[in-house]
Amino acid sequence: MALIVQKFGGSSVANAERVRNVAKIVSDTYKAGNDVVVVVSAQGDTTDDLIEKAAEINENAPKRELDQLLAAGEQISISLLAMAIESMGFPVISLLGWQAGFNTNSVYGAARIKNIKPNRLQAELAKHNIVVVAGFQGINRYDDLTTLGRGGSDTSAVAIAAALHADKCQIFTDVEGVYTADPRKVEGAQKLKEITYDEMLELATLGAQVLNNRSVEMAKKYEVELEVLSSLNPVPGTIVKEVANMEKMLIRGVTQDKDVALVSILGVQDNPGVAFKIFSKLSQKNINVDIILQSFGRNGTKDIVFSVNKDNGPVAVELLEGLGFLGGAKIVCDTSVAKVSIVGAGMESHPGTATKMFEALFDRGINIKMISTSEIKISVIIDAEEADRAVTAIHKAFIPND
Ligand code: ADP
Ligand code: ASP
Ligand code: MG
DSSP states (O other): OOEEEEEEOGGGGSSHHHHHHHHHHHHHHHHTTOEEEEEEOOSTTHHHHHHHHHHHHOTTOOHHHHHHHHHHHHHHHHHHHHHHHHHTTOOEEEEOTTTTTEEEOSOTTSOOEEEEOOHHHHHHHHTTOEEEEETTEEEOTTSOEEEOOTTTHHHHHHHHHHHTTOSEEEEEESSSSOBSSOTTTSTTOOBOSEEEHHHHHHHHHTTOTTSOHHHHHHHHHTTOOEEEEESSSOSOOEEEESSOOOTTOSOSEEEEEEEEEEEEEEEEEOOTTHHHHHHHHHHHTTOOOOOEEEOOOBTTEEEEEEEEETTHHHHHHHHHHTOGGGTTSEEEEEEEEEEEEEEOGGGGGOTTHHHHHHHHHHHTTOOOOEEEEETTEEEEEEEGGGHHHHHHHHHHHHSOOO
């Protein structure tokens, strides 16, 4: 007998028929003699709808109240799924995040799991119940509800798998696994049999929504092997693990991220300490800077350009405008950009990889504004309008069509 954690995303429980479909998958797993813990997200677009509802009332809703509201989405799913499982004749209990022992820090809207007290989960499993847990939520030390950030149910599932030393953690979604690009957008995207934690972490961080990046980080840390698969089509999915077969691929995937802003500081004094003062100010305000470009000094001045999350663009500009020593410089923010990236452990040993990517862009007349590389990824910043075309072109250059 094994202990299996199964997570189902919003589209997998979007309506009554889908909830019954999930109940069937779960109860089949239980019937086969396994202990089963199920983690579910809010139905369909519920979380987006709740965010919209909040904005209708208060554009700047307090984050604590927003978490109180958003946690309701997952509460609906767990109770409905438990009712469906019960109607099929299986013993089941639903638990909210706090009932399942999820303790988090107090960063409302982006809380981190501190620990899971697994007593209740273990007690329910000992009673042979199927346990259905609300993803995306926990409780802080003030006994207030918190949420883990968008896509956080993946992290809830991995955290439970780690805490209970589960034999398997299956992430069921609306596509058949992890693909070489978003299969809904890129024709010819191919399903991967396997991928390493490190590659998956890059893909998730750089825009592949299929897994939340924190869940991958946690899976790597606690050595939880993940399987990403479809809740609608019972075929083998993708395994995420430490070492993965490269399947003769130079890269593992292409991603795009439109949640980017470019901030330019033009004509700043070419003196020592300028970069230090700028970026320490930004980090004091928790603004995470991604790619940085600095020009050579000329006639006593230079330009510094950097990328941040879109929301942080205007905040960064306001902060910089308050810095006296930047007085003579021009500060501008461009939010119409996107980051397009390729990821793959194979590129480390293939020197032509960057050239091939840049050539694909050049062939389509797409201009590169910034470039950043690491051992297993290359990212470029381009016009947001060109992002879809760029991804398709790069994918075609690297992934041969079957
Ligand atoms: P869930 O609701 O199950 O958590 P998500 O919407 O968060 O599902 O993630 C699944 C979606 O991720 C897919 O529908 C797909 O459009 C998108 N996606 C983006 N990049 C990839 C990729 N490389 N492989 C698979 N899916 C991807
Ligand atoms: N319901 C939450 C969201 O939409 C959590 C999740 O889906 O993982 O972000
Ligand atoms: Mg998701």
